[in-house]
Amino acid sequence: MSEQTVSHPSTLQLILRSNGFLIGAGLTALFVLAALVSFIWTPYDATQMSIADKLKTPSAAHWLGTDHFGRDMLSMIMVGARVSMAVAFVAVGVGILAGVPLGLYAASKRGGLIDEIIMRGNDLIFAFPSLLLAIMITAVFGPGAVNAIIAIGIFNIPVFARLSRGAALSLWQREYIMAAQVCGKSKALISLEHILPNITNLLIVQGTIQFSLGILAEAGLAYVGLGAQPPLPSWGRMLNDAQTLISIAPHLALVPGLTIVLTVLGLNLMGDGLRDLLDPKLRRVKS
Amino acid sequence: MTLLNVQNLNLSIGNTPILKDISFELEAGRILGIVGESGSGKSITALSVLQLLPNGTTWDGDIKFDGGDINTLSEDDFCDLRGNDISMIFQEPMTALNPVQTIGDQVSESIRIHTGKSRKEADQLARETLNRVELPESEFPLSRYPHDLSGGQRQRVMIAMAIALQPKLLIADEPTTALDVTTQAEILELLEKLVREDGLSLMLITHDLAVVAQMADDVVVMKDGEIVEQGASIDVFSKMQHPYTQQLFSASNHVPDRAPHQQDDNDIVLSVEQVSCDYKLPKTHLFSKQQYFRAVDGVSFKIHRGENVGLVGGSGCGKSTLSRAILALKSLDEGHVLINGKTFSSSGKGPDLTQRAATQIVFQDPYSSFNPRHKVRRLITEPFYTKSEELTDAQIEVAVTEALESVGLKAEDGDKYIHEFSGGQRQRIAIARALIVKPSLIVLDEAVSALDVSIRAQVLDLLAELSDRFNLSYLFISHDLSVVRSITDRVLVMERGKIVETGPTQDVFENPQHAYTQSLIRAIPKLDIEEIRAKEKMT
């Protein structure tokens, strides 16, 4: 039963060593920066059309070329980043704000009727083919970025509910929770004070993954015409517009496609890097 | 004839040295005990014999087995050796068996890969081996799965797997640490029988000096990766040249000196009256009647102020359930519990907050008793939640400093996080947390079982001193009877939910009345020199 207390390397050392995290964080930062800069400056006005020079391939004037209406692709990507990030961010926020309390509450009422109802509710939402519910929602309320947020958000709720319930269940066995109960603290207070801080790492890691899935989902919705509406540029719709022109202007499809891939890749790498970074500090060194 | 000869073994994992110049021998047919505290490197020594080392380990020196030099063997040759000539059993029986494979398959597997016997023959031999380890066919068919076996039974399956092919050497790494005292005695007896019958050599690794004294022919004492002393157990225990061995010996027998306890009969801190607790059994099918298992059955006892009471019993006897019931963490089905004369909890009604301040708890596992996210100051002031009136920051500061210093830590430790402390220091912080609200009763649930012998002695001293100073009363729950004997005034023995015997600790230990208590006392491994010398003369 040897018990080596390994010295805890400082977080900075860990960050430098895991290059996956660095690449991921770099890519993500690039796109967040692009989105922020787009508020104040873009090479051209993203909605400025000039039909004369449409479908130009990447050139000095237009680094990423122009689309079928002659709009500058780079500016559209930057403004599009704003939309994708916003939709994914708020959708993950909805997932966390609604999902985590549900999960914690279900865990505190372990095995009870409420726990069963919440879990059955999760199975129900998981049972719906995700895009189908999104289509139905946007068919009822009409397409638009807000409805895309609601549609994607709803699918994040069971993910976070199930994740936080699972983590909380294992924590409830821990002895410091019993110690808090001995002090007379209510289940809700214990969930807030003890359980939530100890599952935030899990939530952060899952948050980045769901964020990247949110971007993919927004692109999917926009591709079938249900995401952000014109004139607001969005990556998914750029892909949809580029579809018919793929053989005569491949750059029209490649630019938004690769942007989505790089963003999602960056987020996932950062997510994995975070998981390695945050976990060892918590996990006790087993003998 | 020396079966195993280890010479100048040095080993390091990554770049941290673990073993320094280890040399020892194991004679055929004898039992070698390797004893040392956690971190002494005794497990790694065993694993290096079998070459089952974690990746990234480098070692040198040579190991001879049965005359041959094994450290130059290829991995495949080693595979033939493992389980055939040398086999090993481990400490955690609950996780050591494959949950999705029957016990029959797991035992016959090692037979089939070494001897190429047909499935039927292998199963036949597996059946015989299981019978040898006292797992009869009637109750333990080959088709049974590990998950519904007890810890002791699983350890027997492990032993069956190990001895199925009559190996020359069996390495047992802390085989009984996770078991309760009666099961431990049975397993040790079984190992001794196998050594005698099969001429098996046994390398027994443990941190429990008493087990080594009782079992081992030769002893090796290790500390921080070095052998500090080795030789026949008689010589080692009687001479004890090395100071560390002496310190280890005295710590194992340590009895904290406690002031004689004056009992004021009518100042009763805890009164438990006819308490019973039930657990719901899983229903056989959806609409079957709900069955209950009565874990605690009509238990009554009293604890006076300043009195230390022990609660002992095998695993599954209900002592943990009783402690949860006393602390109102579990609702009672019958009877009620009074603290300082006032009803604390009774069937149906939960406790009221103000009474909560009167009771506190210290747990077994120092690593799971604290929220890693909070600083020590916040951890130990959590019980203040029970205080109705708000304390000012100054008052809290004073209370924190006083609590930390009373358990032998410094005030500025309050600003550190829990992962910066060792196991022993954490247990001190747990005690500080219990003390800070000056409770009348502290429940110590296996509070010292997870600690090494030397640290355990210090913590027991601390507890004794605090009990005297603050006139605290303890309910000391443990499966380790020697610890209970050294610190409690009175003891309760529990079996299957009932208190079967109670009385002053010395009387109960000297002449136990109830059969179960007698079997418990008998099972405790003895650690006194005269007894060993008497045994020596007999053989």
Added chain:
Amino acid sequence: MLRYISKRLVSLSASLIVASILIFIVIEIIPGDPAAFMLGINADPDAVEALREQLGLNASLASRYFTWVTGLLQGEFGISYTYRVPVSELISDRIVISLPLTFYALVLSTLIAFPAGIYAASKRNSLGDVSVMGLTQLGVAIPNFWFAMLLVLVFSINLRWFSAGGFPGWDQGFFPAMKALTLPAIALALPQASILARVMRSSLLDTLSEDYIRTARAKGLNRRQALWRHALRNALIPVLTIIGLQFSFLLAGGIIIENVFYLPGLGRLVFQGITQRDLIVVRSVVILLVFAVIAVTFLVDIAYAIADPRLREGSR
């Protein structure tokens, strides 16, 4: 075991009932009137009203729900507003495309993911492991409809190996039909295979660090034997649930892919149903898809109970 299964059966059927109510209500509040759509721009109002009556659109909400559900139980989905044919006939034409496509993608994804996951886990932190994981990171990041577009560009338009889409029908023979489903299946399978490979690897790495693997090694099994005989079976248990979940993602993903390859599957039927306000078709197909997902979840639970003896007697 029986107890566990009956408990799951009860809870899953409850979910199904709640799902049917949910679907019915959501679809009822979709604006737009099917009759108006059918008669087009210049239709005059009383012709539209006559058609509404004919289609029974004016009956009360509850009665329509019950007629729909009772119909469902007898496999009778009702008459499609636009096609004027029994919905069950419409669905049977399309389900022979959607389900094979989903299973084809599931098989493909599993065939790619298992070897990749096991290879990566057994060669932990080696070049092989890092490259496989790099590929799966890429696989997860690629939107499957974009990948489908590229597949069509490369394999249909340039190389002309595959037709660009469409479905010849199973009566044309098994081989041409499967060929038509190959590109869509690959496009669907890629992201799922990447996710499954990652889950397989991490689950295997967890089981490899368990104590019973050390016991197996101590019994004389070499690394490969320990992995295949002990670790793999235990690692498969969590992977089963992921495969169950993926079935629902594949069904959803199918909707977009069917559009890119113009496969007349259930996805497009729902899509057209929504645009043409053919509410009976939409309702029936959605409840069918939800039923399929719940059925698969139930199958996964049974497989779970079989694979994990701990579930045999006690309930989880």
Added chain:
Amino acid sequence: MNFNHLTSHKMRALAASCAVAAFMVSSTAHAMNTDVTIGMQLEPPNLDPTGGAAAAIDEVVYANVFEGLTRFGPDGSVNPALAASWDISEDGTVYTFKLNDGVKFHDGSDMNADDVKFSLDRARAEDSTNAQKALFAGITSVDVVDPLTVKVTLDKPNGSFLFNMAWGDAVIVAPETADNNASNPVGTGPFTFKNWAKGDAVMLTRNADYWGEAVKLENVTFKFISDPTAAFAAMMAEDIDAFPVFPAPENLAQLGADPRFEVVVGSTEGETILAMNNKKAPLDNIKVRQAITHAIDRQAIIDGAMFGYGTPIGTHFAPHNPDYVDLTAQSAYDPEKAKALLQEAGVSDLTLTLKLPPPSYARRGGEIIAAQLREVGIDTEISNLEWAQWLEQAFRGKDFDLTIVSHTEPFDIGIYARDDYYFQYGDADFKAIMDDLKGETDPAKRSALIAAAQQKIADDAVNGYLFQLARTGVANAKLKGLWENAPTQANDMTGVYWSE
């Protein structure tokens, strides 16, 4: 951008074996040259032209499966069909049709005057679900003179009665099979219905005992591909022989350049307009409407949205029609004038809703128009709707400021005379012109009236008249006989044949 490295070894083997099969299958397609596969973007909801208005129904069955008394020719002229000849009474209110002899329905029953009476009475009945009920409003009675003669009496003379009888909604059906024509059409045409794989294709085969001139094709398959990319891919992969209305104008250049294909650009009856809600402030002010018409650059929209296919129009009338008057100059692109007009109208920072139906002319055109309006200071909120929602909100609910739609019915300038029509024009003078036109049979006078009507709606700037939808058809170079223009929504396969 090649993804080979992704497919594992097994996949590459599977792909290679498919390659062999691919070549084997595609080469046989051309040996049998009496079969044709026609591509269509929208699938018909059903196959009964008298029961629904969707253009797709007529595009499959008109002239192929069903025939009316008269029919449209490729140039839009009205020719005899089931009615061999007819004579009109002096006062133009009584039409006596002489039917062809020996005409049989596909189920073998004879087609005679009773069927004509049944069809016309059915269309004009009180509870009829015929989308174009208005066409039959003028009929007071239909009488069977003898098995081959029918007398139709109108309440007042109607110059376009014969034109109306050529519509798809006026085809002749048999009483026995009328009710289930939706899924099993039985007509008198040269092709009989074979089967309909919903969502995929409709198959017709040659009618052996057709009464008229025999057709050259054996089997005709109408394949439905809604996705533009898939349509392009299908053409390139030669899965489709012809796509009469190709959905993706941007690919026409590339298809035209490929020797295997021939691009045929004709005209349609589709006037694409920017409809304005004339009753909703500030659009009720003519100056604002004129400002909007001047803010729009028609050629930019045609180039941007339709890749150059389409002819600008100044009023709601088809340019290929002899009576067309070119009024594009009156609402030419002049942003400065637009700004000035807005100032005169006292309107500043105006925001209008722009509701767009699904077709790409609307979605792409809408984005361009939104940008052009923004140039003159008018902001727009775009919302993309499906047809059902567009019908609900814009067409029937009149809940819109601007919308873009193409009216593809032939000679439909008459909609400006309807009071409750969605852009809510209802001008008394215009209605007067249309009433005169209705009663007028003399061609010269009719032309003058039509020109006046066109001038009126241009002067009132009722809507922004954008362009005439071009009929961009793509066909296999060896396939001959397809219609170039689309005087009505139809794919007449009677004259189609393989040249080699």
